[in-house]
Amino acid sequence: MLKSLFIALGLGGVLACCQCSAVHAAPRTVTLDVSGMTCVTCPITVKKSLSRVDGVESVDVSFKDKQATVTFDDAKTTTEALTRATADAGFSSTVRP
Numbered sequence: 595m596l597k598s599l600f601i602a603l604g605l606g607g608v609l610a611c612c613q614c615s616a617v618h619a620a621p622r623t624v625t626l627d628v629s630g631m632t633c634v635t636c637p638i639t640v641k642k643s644l645s646r647v648d649g650v651e652s653v654d655v656s657f658k659d660k661q662a663t664v665t666f667d668d669a670k671t672t673t674e675a676l677t678r679a680t681a682d683a684g685f686s687s688t689v690r691p
């Protein structure tokens with residue numbers, strides 16, 4: 595009786611552990627095609643807008659390639675939030691498939 599209770603608690607512990615691994619999602623990296631970057635200061639604005647999104651860990655914007663590479667925690671934010679952030683800054687963007 596007592597033993598089965600321990601087994602049940604043990605299973606509960608395993609389940610809780612699985613849930614916590616879902617919360618601490620691995621960082622994801624996406625590349626955005628950014629339009630409207632016409633001068634060298636535009637990437638700075640784009641980078642700033644993306645860095646402000648909660649969950650974004652790193653941003654690298656290339657003016658030459660018209661791209662932004664963003665590493666983010668997908669438990670905290672979404673690619674939609676990233677493209678919205680650049681659009682709010684005046685640069686529409688799409689996620690590169």
Ligand SMILES: [Cu+2]
Nearest residue numbers: 632633635636
């Ligand atoms: Cu500019």
